[in-house]
Amino acid sequence: MRRYQFERLALDEWEAIDRSAAAPTFFARPAWAKALADAHPYLTAWPLRCEIKPHGHAIIPLMRGSRGRFGWNVFEGMPFGSYTAILDQTNAPVTSEIAEAVVTDLLAKADAILLNPWPLKPLRAPASIIRKLEEASVIDISGGPEQALSKMPSKSRRMVGQARRRGVQCAIETDEQAVDRYYELLEDAALNRWHISSPRTSKELLRRVAFHGKDSVEIWIARFEGKPVAGAVALYGSQEVLLWTTATRPGMEILRPHNLLHAEIEEHAAKRGIQWYNLGSSGGLAGVLKFKGSLGATSIEYETIRRESLPFRAVKGLKRRFGRTSQDEPHPVV
CATH class of the missing domain: 3.40.630 (Aminopeptidase)
Structure with missing residues (x-):
């Protein structure tokens, strides 16, 4: 042997x-x-x-x-x-x-x-x-940004359009307050949506990931009337962009900022030549898995x-x- x-x-x-x-x-x-x-x-x-x-x-x-x-x-x-x-x-x-x-x-x-x-x-x-047995939801974006977005079902594409018409804007934010800005959204969502006292991801870990990851870590913020309403942290390897953590401010869901964030990150990663958009595990939550499916993701199982x-x-x-x-x-x- x-x-x-x-x-x-x-x-x-x-x-x-x-x-x-x-x-x-x-x-x-x-x-x-x-x-x-x-x-x-x-x-x-x-x-x-x-x-x-x-x-x-x-x-x-x-x-x-x-x-x-x-x-x-x-x-x-x-x-x-x-x-x-x-x-x-x-x-x-x-x-x-x-x-x-x-x-x-x-x-x-x-x-x-x-x-x-x-x-x-x-x-x-x-x-x-x-x-x-575990699962992850992934989207093949190797065909480029247009093909990647074409895989998004029509209902989700309409929601992306709604967010844009309502004035929601998304961008990668790189200033010194970007981590604090995103984490404040995460704390708000943890307390007022998920009803837990603090996020499962610590701010210190987020800070260290941003520090060590440099250009391989993107902090995305969606703003409405200049104020942060949603955010996401995207982590890059050579073949995938992984959506590590996301948060939407409670009460702002009607603006569909999370749909726009997914579309913008997916398009941006495809332009970088990335093959996979990995939305991670749904943690056994059927609603989360359904939402990822609505973005065009396929659920894959692994052990x-x-x-x-x-x-x-x-x-x-x-x-x-x-x-x-x-x-x-x-x-x-x-």
Whole structure:
């Protein structure tokens, strides 16, 4: 049986590879890993590399969680529902056969690991591994902006037209207050639409993503009569633009700013030569999935892959039974 030797890829070397050719999804790029580590100190960027003879090397973007008293090797690719991929030295996805072999070996070497693969290049794993079915909604925009917008159903295109006639305007905002401006919309939506005390995405993570991602991160704001009424954050890899987070100010839905935002981001990304517009997971919410379908998105299914070693499971089970202290167990990355 083939066995791979994994080594940690130095962050500066990973960044050099990314500058030469970006990974297909932003979530598999160093900027995302660095932002996660900045905003969540229990996480450390820990990309792995292994030699694939005669094909060069494979790169696996991962984060390592805190090791706890027992020194566990706990990895996630990547946290908070973001993606990883098995990439070659040019940051292109490796073949399915190579990816499966790498994943199989990697799973056996960690005490606990969770892999959330890029949905457009799903991973296979041994039948004994724990899987969970997930979904993402995507639109193929590789035919250019006109063809991309033509895939939007007529009802949604009418709503885009309504927003424009009512005077809604969308633009990428890059000034120092852009993060604060968008986050204020997100906080308003969290409290008054979703009825939660704060957004699930922290402002610090958003700040660090914008800082490290630079031109690969776009903060879009829709304005009506000069005031922000909706916004979105778009993240770029070499093959996809991913709509990471969106917010519409409660009471402003009638202006259809969210429809216009989607149309403008989709058109802009298509002009940049991007192949996929990824609207992400709907979280099991039928209404959200229906809205994405109304934009012309197709829902695709993929599986996350999870494994915990027998000692890790045993210790975790004992702690659940008898209680635990923060020193006994690593932060629950997986």
